[in-house]
Amino acid sequence: MVIKVLAPIAVTGLLLSATMGPTQAIAQQVVLAQDSSFIQTAGSLGLLQVKLGKLAEKKGSSSVVRDFARRMEADYSKVNEELAAGAKQAAYPAPVMLRQHKQVLERFVSMGRSSFDKNYMAEMVSDHGEAVHLFQQESENGRVASLKQLASTTLPTVQQHLALATQTASSVGADVTASTSRERQGS
Numbered sequence: 081m082v083i084k085v086l087a088p089i090a091v092t093g094l095l096l097s098a099t100m101g102p103t104q105a106i107a108q109q110v111v112l113a114q115d116s117s118f119i120q121t122a123g124s125l126g127l128l129q130v131k132l133g134k135l136a137e138k139k140g141s142s143s144v145v146r147d148f149a150r151r152m153e154a155d156y157s158k159v160n161e162e163l164a165a166g167a168k169q170a171a172y173p174a175p176v177m178l179r180q181h182k183q184v185l186e187r188f189v190s191m192g193r194s195s196f197d198k199n200y201m202a203e204m205v206s207d208h209g210e211a212v213h214l215f216q217q218e219s220e221n222g223r224v225a226s227l228k229q230l231a232s233t234t235l236p237t238v239q240q241h242l243a244l245a246t247q248t249a250s251s252v253g254a255d256v257t258a259s260t261s262r263e264r265q266g267s
Contacts, residue, residue, distance in 0.1 A: 114221065114222070114223070115170065115172075115218070115222055115223055115224045115227050116172050118214060118217070118218040118222065118227060118231065119163060119166060119167045119170070119172050119175060119227060120172075120173075120175055120176075120178065121178070121214055122163055122175070122211065122214050122215065122218075122231075123160065123163045123164070123167065123174070123175020123176070124175055124176065124177050124178040124181045125181065125207060125210065125211050125214070126156045126159050126160040126163055126175070127156075127160060127175065127176070127177045127181070128177060128181040128184060128185060128207070129152045129153070129155075129156040129207065130152070130153050130156045130157055130160065131177075131185050132149070132152070132184075132185065132188060132200065132203070132204075133149040133150065133151075133152040133153030133156070134149075134153055135149075135185075135188055135189065136148070136149030136152075136196070136200050137149045137150060137153070139188075139191070139193050139196045139200075140196060140197055140200065141193055141194075141196065141197055142197050142251075142252050144248050144251055144252065145197045145200060145201060145248065145252060148201075148204070148244065148245070148248045149200075151244075152204070152241070155237065155241070159234060159237070160175070162230060162234065163175055163230070166226055166227050166230045169226050170224045170226055170227055184203065188200065188203070197252045197254070198249075198252055198253060198254040198255075199254070201245065201248055201249035201252055201254040201256070202249060202254045202255060202256055204241075204245040204248070204249065205242070205245045205246050205249050205254075205256040206256075207245075208238060208241045208242035208245045209242060211238045211241070211242070212235070212238050212239055212242050214231075215231045215234055215235040215238050216231075216235060218231035219231040219232040219235055
């Protein structure tokens with residue numbers, strides 16, 4: 081996975097160092113690595129949202145949780161297509177689910193129905209807090225124009241998802257104070 085992500089960066093770095101001075105080439109590699117990290121992390125989060133959404137439609141006991149899950153599945157299916165197209169346009173590999181997100185999915189697959197709604201919604205608040213931060217950073221600091229534009233246009237949707245996740249979490253009694261304060265500290 082790391083090789084797939086870093087190989088295009090290394091090749092680009094070699095080409096850049098041939099046309100620029102070494103300092104400029106290193107700076108350009110750092111910039112490209114930041115954009116690559118955005119596309120991989122945001123893409124992985126999006127893939128997780130779709131899979132968790134499908135799971136929540138089956139395991140969720142509350143209708144508001146199942147409705148939220150359906151919306152996340154639909155919205156992130158579209159976002160994932162845009163992220164994959166953005167990755168392709170920027171010559172990055174298509175996003176795949178990262179190990180940390182696979183572990184989250186595995187935890188929910190093995191979770192019982194009785195605690196699913198609260199845990200799922202707490203996870204949604206946390207994930208969307210992370211997503212808002214990612215998209216905001218890329219929209220402000222991204223160097224690949226197409227990815228920066230994608231982040232800027234998607235950010236309002238991700239912010240709406242965070243607000244909806246927080247509202248839905250409150251309605252099912254999920255404790256989101258720890259995850260929201262953790263998100264604020266990480267920002």
